[in-house]
Amino acid sequence: MATILICLQPFAGHVNPAMPLVRGLVEAGHRVVVMTGRDHADAVRRAGGDPVGLPPGTDTADPEVVRRLARRSELGLLARMRDDLAGFVEPMAEQSRVIDAVVAERGVDVVVADPMFFGALPQALRAEGPPVLVLGLLPLMRPGGGSMQGRAERWIMTRLLRPVQRLAQEQAAHRGVVLDRFFMWWTTASDGVLQLSGPSFEPAAREDGxxxxxxxxxxxxxxxxxxxxxxxxLRADRPTVLVTQGTLANADAAELIDPALAALADAPANVVVTTGGGATPSVVPSNTWVADHLPLDSVLPRCALLLTNGGYGGVQLALRHGVPVALVGATEDKAEVLARLRSSGAGEGIRTVRPRPRQVRRLVEQILGDERYRRRATALSEEIERCGGVAAAVEIITGAARSSSVRVQRPRAECGRVQGDTCWVVYIGPADHGAGWSSGLEPVAAASTEEQAHQLLERLLSVTPGRANLIEDYPYRADDERHGGGAGSGRTVHLVVTLDDGPSVSTVFDSIDEAGRHADDLRRLGEAGVTIIDMVMDVLPS
Incomplete structure (x- = not known):
């Protein structure tokens, strides 16, 4: 029997998906401690777990958190995204202290964390301690592959969220670790991700190994x-459309429910609405039925379409039953979910918070009128069925618990030196940062000797004064896209550097033409001070 600590943000969309896992672990003979909001303590107990409260000021039942959530609607999309993420990141150090205390007091063998529970980030970055697994109840966040689209997405995200990155860096430092990557990618430092989807829904897993x-x-x-x-x-000769705003952004029916009902009021369809306990529609047409909550696994098999604001869990439930999805939303992780729907072929959507009824009508007619969406959703349903669900998740966690006593020490940034063949990596960052990484900042070139590395460093400092450094003993492969995409020993590479609110590296290219095209793209996007420098990259053999 092992002791498992599960850390969850105190939202229904984060807690509910984990309760079957708690029940499954308890039935397998494990002790399960669940750290989440006090409003969910009864649900944890019903599943057989032992609830542990969150630190003060981090629970959605706390007055200050309630006030913060209430003002979200007053913010623009970018400001709301930054404010939301800062709200998750700010309690990192205090959450981490509570995790450490529970691990010590309860003899925890495995930590399983919600990807937005950043208090588990320091634990994942340490070389010692129990294994850290991530419960992937949100879109899989990875650095992206070598495609231009992957690089562009990475570039945009890391720069828009620089203020939150600095906050995450400070919080991690309070716990004695150096954040060695963009904070949203901390799960890549974990011992594994239990993703609550099928593989075809997550292109990042295919792009980034x-x-x-x-x-x-x-x-x-x-x-x-x-x-x-x-x-x-409900009329048996009409398709049934299920409409929901989920369990978080459901306080204002004007964001989806009202325009959806207006759009479908005269449509030849049954319209079923579940409010999730949120706002009720202002007008209910004659072809519409409304409920606070519905047994979705009983309802979805009878539906032709899910019309949703894009919560990851709700979309996965629809796909489990082979139901295509129409998504209307732009906040939280909705854009990420929409990108995956389009990539999978199982749905389509509109990136807006308040759609016009005619937009919703066109979207619904597009999906219901094209059988390809249903076929792709059916294929994903079959794939999900093969994933194993709770039994597979319990088996993985049990395996991690068995190996925790002999866990290999993972190299971490705070050590300064990591395992691998010796080489020197030049990277952009504060000149006084020392031998460790600077979070969110990419390596730009590698050399097999310190002398070569300093030559590269001097060249880089001429463009980005005071903003470059070296790291020693970094494991490097010549085909590693992060350091040049396969440039061979002694080969000239071309580095695109941007100088907006501080020098930063975009990426490295093998040809001057590629670098020039990328630099032009950045200039069109409004990035100031884009320049190109040439470097000779000397790399160790793979």
Whole structure:
């Protein structure tokens, strides 16, 4: 029997998917401690777990957190995104202290963390301690592959969220670790990700083979039950569209429910709305039925389409039953979910918070009128069925618990030196940063001797004064895209450097033409001071 600590943000969309896992671990004979908000303590107990509260000021039941959430609607999209993420990152150090205390007091063998529970980040970055697994209940966040799209997405995200990155860096430093990557990618430092989807829904897993192993276990939540009495009123000769704003952004029906009902009021369809306990529609047309909550695993098999604001868990439930998805949303992780829907072919959407009814009508007609969406959703359903669900997740966690006593010491940034063939990596960062990494900043070139590295460093400092450094003993492969995409020993590479609110590196290219095209793209996006420098990269053999 092992002791498992599960750390969850105090939102229904984060807690509910984990309760079947808690129940499964308890049935397998394990002790399960769940750290989350006090409003969810009863749900944890019903699943057989032992609830532990969050630090003061970090629970959604705390007045200051309630006030912060209430003002979200007053912010623009970028400001809301930064404010939301800062709210998750700010309690990192205090959450980490509580995790350490529970690990010591309860003899925890494995930590399983919500990807937005940043208090687990310091634990994942340490060389010692129990294994850290991530419960992938949100879109898989990875640095991206070598494609131009992957690089562009990485570039945009890391720069828009620089203020939050600095906050994460400070919080990690309070716990004695150096954040060696962009904070949203901390899960790559974990011992594995239990992703609650099928593999075809997550293109990042195919693009980026680095970081923690990914185990696709599919959605864990089950919501079976009797259909409501009014279900018999639905017309059997019409498709049924299920409409929901999820469990978080559901306080204002004008964001999706109201425009959806207006759009479909005269449509030849049954429209079923679940409010998730949030706002109710202002007008209910004659072809519409409304409920606070519905047994989704009983309802979805009878639906032709899910119309949603894009919560990851709800989308996965629809796909489990082969139901295509129409997504209307732009906040939280909605854009990421929409990108995956489009990539998988199982849905389409609109990136807006308040759609016009005619936009919703066109979207619904597009998906219902094209059988390809249903076929792709069916294929994903079959894939999810093979993932194993709760049983697979319990097996992975049990395996991690068995190996925790002989866990290999993982190299971490705070050590300054990591395992691998000796080489020197030039990277952009504060000149006084020392031998460790600077979070969110990319290596730019590698050399097999210190002398060669200093030559590269001097060249770089001429463009970015006071903002470059070296790191020693970094494991390097000549085909590693982070350091040049396969440039061979002694080959000239071309580095695009941007100088907006501080020097930073974009990426390295093998040809001057590629670098020039990328620099032009950055200039069109409004990035100031874009320049190109040439470097000779001398790398160790693979």
């Amino acid at each position: 680095g970081g923690a192993p990914i185990h696709f276990v599919g959605p864990l939540t089950r919501s079976d039950g009797a259909l409501p009495p009014w279900w018999t009123e």
